[in-house]
Structures are given as C-alpha cells and as structure tokens.
Amino acid sequence: MDNSYLIETKNLVKTYRMGEHTLVALDKVNLNFKKGEFAGLVGPSGSGKTTLLNIVGSLDTPTEGSAVVMGNKIEDLTHKEAAALRNMNIGFIFQTFNLLPVYTVFENVEFPLLLHDLTAEERKKMTMDALEWVGLADRAKSKPAQLSGGQSQRVAVARAVVKKPSIILADEPTANLDAENSHNILQTMEELNKNLGTTFIFATHDEKVIRYLRRKITLIDGAVAKDEAVTPRRAQGGDE
Amino acid sequence: MIIPKLALRNILGAGIRTWLNVIVLSFAFVTIIWTQGLYQGMSRQSVRATVDAEYGGGQYWQENYDPLDPLSLEDGHGPIPESLDTLIQKDQATAILVIQGTIYPNGRIQPILIKGIDPQQKILSLPTEALETEEAEIPAFIGTRMARNAGLKEGDTITLRWRDVQGTFDARDVEIAAIMNTTVPTVDQGQIWVPLKTIQELAQMSNEASLVVLQKDLKVFPDVPGWNFKSRYFLLSDIRELVQSKSAGAMILYFILILLAMLAIFDTQVLSIFRRRKEMGTLMSLGMTRWKIIQLFTLEGALHGVLAAIVAAIYGIPLLTLFAKKGWALPGSADSYGFAFGQKIFPVYSAGLVLGTTLIVLVITTIVSFLPTRKIAKLKPTDALRGRMS
Numbered sequence: 001m002d003n004s005y006l007i008e009t010k011n012l013v014k015t016y017r018m019g020e021h022t023l024v025a026l027d028k029v030n031l032n033f034k035k036g037e038f039a040g041l042v043g044p045s046g047s048g049k050t051t052l053l054n055i056v057g058s059l060d061t062p063t064e065g066s067a068v069v070m071g072n073k074i075e076d077l078t079h080k081e082a083a084a085l086r087n088m089n090i091g092f093i094f095q096t097f098n099l100l101p102v103y104t105v106f107e108n109v110e111f112p113l114l115l116h117d118l119t120a121e122e123r124k125k126m127t128m129d130a131l132e133w134v135g136l137a138d139r140a141k142s143k144p145a146q147l148s149g150g151q152s153q154r155v156a157v158a159r160a161v162v163k164k165p166s167i168i169l170a171d172e173p174t175a176n177l178d179a180e181n182s183h184n185i186l187q188t189m190e191e192l193n194k195n196l197g198t199t200f201i202f203a204t205h206d207e208k209v210i211r212y213l214r215r216k217i218t219l220i221d222g223a224v225a226k227d228e229a230v231t232p233r234r235a236q237g238g239d240e
Numbered sequence: 241m242i243i244p245k246l247a248l249r250n251i252l253g254a255g256i257r258t259w260l261n262v263i264v265l266s267f268a269f270v271t272i273i274w275t276q277g278l279y280q281g282m283s284r285q286s287v288r289a290t291v292d293a294e295y296g297g298g299q300y301w302q303e304n305y306d307p308l309d310p311l312s313l314e315d316g317h318g319p320i321p322e323s324l325d326t327l328i329q330k331d332q333a334t335a336i337l338v339i340q341g342t343i344y345p346n347g348r349i350q351p352i353l354i355k356g357i358d359p360q361q362k363i364l365s366l367p368t369e370a371l372e373t374e375e376a377e378i379p380a381f382i383g384t385r386m387a388r389n390a391g392l393k394e395g396d397t398i399t400l401r402w403r404d405v406q407g408t409f410d411a412r413d414v415e416i417a418a419i420m421n422t423t424v425p426t427v428d429q430g431q432i433w434v435p436l437k438t439i440q441e442l443a444q445m446s447n448e449a450s451l452v453v454l455q456k457d458l459k460v461f462p463d464v465p466g467w468n469f470k471s472r473y474f475l476l477s478d479i480r481e482l483v484q485s486k487s488a489g490a491m492i493l494y495f496i497l498i499l500l501a502m503l504a505i506f507d508t509q510v511l512s513i514f515r516r517r518k519e520m521g522t523l524m525s526l527g528m529t530r531w532k533i534i535q536l537f538t539l540e541g542a543l544h545g546v547l548a549a550i551v552a553a554i555y556g557i558p559l560l561t562l563f564a565k566k567g568w569a570l571p572g573s574a575d576s577y578g579f580a581f582g583q584k585i586f587p588v589y590s591a592g593l594v595l596g597t598t599l600i601v602l603v604i605t606t607i608v609s610f611l612p613t614r615k616i617a618k619l620k621p622t623d624a625l626r627g628r629m630s
Contacts, residue, residue: 087527102253
C-alpha cells in the first residue's frame, strides 16, 4: 500500500448475517484518502456510507479485504489498539451529537483530552481554544440540555477537533440541524480543515453538505459508483 | 485517576436516582451497625453483670457439684480445702453451699435452691449485708423475679424446708430481709440466699461448700484435690452461645437489608447500562477501551456504597452515639431472653464492627455493580452507538 495515503481501503467487503441471509454492506471498496481532504460519501440509505465510516474509524472490522488507516491495518488491530487509534488520531461527529448529558460543554470538549497524558492547564487551554474555534467559549459552563441543536453540534465539532486529530469522520452531521446552523457548522469545519489540515470525511445525503465537498464518492449498494473531485458550490447559496 | 473522577461526576449527575440508592444503602449500614452494636452491648453488659454477681474470677466446684444436674446436688458438697479456705480468709474468695429445698409461699409448694453465702463476703455484688441482721432468726434475700413469682415482699416470713446431710427433712421460718434488684436471672430465679454458717449448721454440713468463687483479679489457679477449677471463660460459654444464637438470628435481618439495597443497586446498574448504551458507544469512539468503560460503570455502582457510608456517617454517628449514651429501654418481657441485662441496653460499636460492616457492604456493592457490566465486554462500538446491545 502507498504510504502517502492517510487512509487506504483495498477490496473492502463487509457483510452481515441476517438470519439465513447475508447482507452485503460494502462490496469490494477501493478508496484512498490523502491528508487534508474534505470528502464525502454520498448515496441513499443502506448504501454503506456509515459502515465504511465505522471501519475507517476502527469502530468496526471488515469481513474481507483491508483498510489501512495511518499505517494501522484495521482488521489486525486489537480492541485496545483500535481504541488507541481513535483516541490519538480520529475524531467523530454524529448525527445526534452524542454529548454526555451530565457534563458541561467544557467537560464534554475536554473529555478526549482526559485520555491523554496532559496537565490540567494544557487541557484547559486546548479545550478553550476548541470552543473559541466553534464560537462557544461563552457557553463553556452550560449543560448540553441548555443548548440549541446547532450549538450542540458545534460542541460535538469542538470535541472532535480538540485533540487535533488527523482525521474527522462525520456521520450525517447536519441531519438534525436547520439550514442556517448547517452552513455555520460546515463553514467551521471547512476552516478547521484549512487551518489545521485535518482530513474530513462525511457520510451524508444532505445537499447542504454536498455543496461544501471537494471530493464526492457515491456509494450504491455498498460499491463505489462514482469518485469525483468537485468544486464547492456553497457560494451558490439558497437552501432547498 | 480519570475513571474515579468520571464515575463520581456521573453518579452525582444522575441526581435523585443516585440519592435514592444511597439513602436505602445508608439505612442498611446504620441498621446493621446499630443491631450488631446492640448485641455487642448486650453481650458485654451480660458478661459484666454475670461476672460481678455470680462467676467472679472463676470458680472451684466440689467434684460432685453440677448446677445443671439437680439429682446430684445432694452429693455436691464437701469440706472446704485448706488452700481455698486460705483464699477465703484473705477475702480473695467466698464459699457457697447449695442445697435443695422447698418454700411454701401463700400456701403453694415451690421447690427452690437454698444458697448459703458469707454475709461479709466482698467477692460478688450481692446484697449479703442484709443477712447480717439480728432481728430475724434466719434472714434471707431473694431477687425481684423470685419475689414476683412467689408473691413475696421484704419482711415476709415463709417456711423453708430442706434435707440435712442424713436425708432428714427439717423446716424453719425464714424472714425476707431484702429483695435484690439484679439483672442476672441465674442468681435470682428459683433460689433463696441465706447466711452460710446457718445453712451449714442446719444441714449438718459444717465448713462445707458446693463451690468457691474467686476474686476477679486472681491470676493463679492451683489444682485442688477433690475440687475442679472452672474458668471464667468456661462459665461464660452459655452466655456467649446465647448471644451468638441471638446474633445469628439477626443475620436474617442483615441479609434482607443487604439484599434490598443490592437489588436497588443491581437494578440501577442494569437500567443504567441499558439506557446508556449510546453513551458507551460515544466513549468508545472517543478512545475509551471496553475495560475502562467496565471500570467506570463498576466504580459508579461501587461509589453508591462509598456515598452511602458517608451519608450513614452524617446521620448515623449522632444517632448511634445518642443510643450508646442514652441506651435502649427494653420491654418488660426481655427478662425471658435469659440474658443478664438491665432495663436498658447500651450498644457498643467497636472499630471492627464499623469497619467490618463498611468493608462487607462495599465489597458486595462492588461485586453487584460489576455483574451487569460484563455485558459491556461483548459490546461492539457500532451496536452501542445505535443503542443496541451486542
């Protein structure tokens, strides 16, 4: 495999047993991602977007084929090694934000850093920096229940970027947001992508997200139907 | 250190659910310590009272004397040996002669034990000075229980019948010179105390005794031919066993209390794991290992025990201290327990009892908290994120 790629998948297959039947979620997917990409997996529900994201994020393992993320063969990783890979190099953004309800905004964003060997001072600085990036420094002491959907997702973005990972995987990040909040979030992510060089990979079928992508990978029935470089069309404005 | 901090933050964040469990568990803590302390206090009071009133520092029994065998009492006496007499002369021991007799209170026949004791003895805490009166020909004292059963009061005269050493029946009137209020039923029920010399003379057992009670602080117990030494430990074995059996009965209460508290914690844990699957998935996505999540959830459960210990200490220490100082008034029927305790029991809470109870509850809480978390070991991050159990 080529070392210049951050992520490489080769003949990636993922199947699920559904009683007597076998469901093919990914069918011989070959994809490569370089550092700093702003790419999206698009396609209808059940096309394998989330499954691919989960494997790349070391949350799942392939049935066949290979996925190499930052030199780590996902299929060979132990549970502990996979956790370490996620902890050090991968940030996740979920559709439903997945904030920890009993923690404040600050504590939610600080959480990934608690698993690193950092002093309280270092953690505090990095957390506040991340909250500044997403424009929520003034809500540091709020609880998630006190935030709007857009604010919650910005906290989730801050939590994903706080440790400055190489890769951020975002699964339908705007599905629960209105148009304005979606654009705000996407603009924030785009800036982080430019400023920090973080690779963003989205799983989405939201047109609002697709407009921001620089690479669009269309999945249909678990297979790559189209992989194309695109020009971001966010300037075109107008929400569907 | 991250896991304890997170666990504490999580259970405090859970609010009322946590505090309900903590309060239930703290009740278990306080009740267990209180009842156990009550039995310890009961045991200590009983031992102290019985030693003071009956056992002293140990007893020498004439070789045929067996207080549990009424048929052998006839032969259970003998001349006081010189070595024991020396102790008696030095006020380090006192002799007691026990023979069978009968009284006739209010026209009824009541078999009793007649116990002769030196009116000037200082070994046992019995009101023997009442026997020094010259107003009555044969003065006697009895306990309150005996007085109640026989319908006797101070100043009453009753007929006392006995058999002398030859087996001949004899009888005299004795006057109740005192009614003693004792907590020790075994020096009270079914017995009457008279001066030793008088009963020795009447029974023609001059200078004889059934047992010799030693001073409490005597340490050397030489062999005396024809007499068997019974240590305080031996004499107290009945009380020990009685307390142990009562204490074992209380174990049912502890078991129910602990079971209720543990059910609450187990239920909370199961519910928590079921409800927080998505959170577990999030923690995994943030880089936490399954083992760390198991630790987190187990510790959350175990912290209920720690918080319960703190809450129990906050209201339990003043409450239990108050009980220890003021005592716990016993119902009148408590006499039938067979224990020698006063009208109040003063609980005793030893460090071993408090630490032992705390440790046991914490260990059980941790185990109960751990059991439901084993499911997490098989949990796939992707299933957890979807809110499913693998």
